[in-house]
Amino acid sequence: MTERPLIAPSILSADFARLGEEIRAVSGEGDARADWVHVDVMDAHFVPNLTLGLPVVQSLLKATELPLDCHLMIEDPDRWAIGYAEAGAYNVTVHAEAAGDPIKIAKDLHAAGAKAGLSVKPGTALEDYLEVLKHYDTLLVMSVEPGFGGQSFIAEVLEKARTARRLVDTGHLRLVVEIDGGINADTIEQAAEAGVDCFVAGSAVYGAGDPGAAVAALRAQAARAGTAG
Ligand code: DX5
Ligand code: ZN
Numbered sequence: 001m002t003e004r005p006l007i008a009p010s011i012l013s014a015d016f017a018r019l020g021e022e023i024r025a026v027s028g029e030g031d032a033r034a035d036w037v038h039v040d041v042m043d044a045h046f047v048p049n050l051t052l053g054l055p056v057v058q059s060l061l062k063a064t065e066l067p068l069d070c071h072l073m074i075e076d077p078d079r080w081a082i083g084y085a086e087a088g089a090y091n092v093t094v095h096a097e098a099a100g101d102p103i104k105i106a107k108d109l110h111a112a113g114a115k116a117g118l119s120v121k122p123g124t125a126l127e128d129y130l131e132v133l134k135h136y137d138t139l140l141v142m143s144v145e146p147g148f149g150g151q152s153f154i155a156e157v158l159e160k161a162r163t164a165r166r167l168v169d170t171g172h173l174r175l176v177v178e179i180d181g182g183i184n185a186d187t188i189e190q191a192a193e194a195g196v197d198c199f200v201a202g203s204a205v206y207g208a209g210d211p212g213a214a215v216a217a218l219r220a221q222a223a224r225a226g227t228a229g
Helices: 016-024 054-063 077-087 102-111 155-169 188-193 211-228
Strands: 006-009 037-042 068-073 091-095 115-120 138-142 176-180 198-201
Touching (some): 037 054, 054 077, 077 102, 102 115, 138 155, 155 188
Parallel strands (some): 091 115
């Protein structure tokens, strides 16, 4: 595990007309401060939904000092991912199902100064990507079908988190195990027990009255469950 659980609020559930303010709501001090801000880029092709792209990410980078964790749910990330790294995103995650040459993508992202993330949809097996993952800094395990916030957590994917945790703990992989989809007070403990390091939460943070307090509460819950497990 990383030293403490990382919480990455997803602005997919924020008010898109007030993104700067919404990020400031999770930029406070101490436990209420998000570790990363998760930005869901959707192209209406890889997933049925359409959100935002590079111009908005460039503006967000000027509006916050928090690291941006860009989750690209797009086709042809071989062509488009590099732009997010060059813009200054901290971590750029592409989907294994969409990537043509994932090892080259990771190398390109690193050369542009970003960390590289690989995401797998709920039905995608980890086994096919174990060699590829040696080139990656984060593994984003999707615990819902990508495309929309507010869906129910698919607990079966925790087996992939456990496998990744084991491979990291035994030195076969060096990456942050991240989970995305349906993470809230009812589900975060089982994810923490499975060995997840970083928790993306959209509706659980931005659906709360006080997003900063929600970040603090989720992190505390994950920390308790992670150390108990
Ligand atoms: C879904 C996105 C998620 C989404 C999570 O495709 O990748 O990041 O914002 O939202 P919640 O936490 O509401 O499931
Ligand atoms: Zn996401």
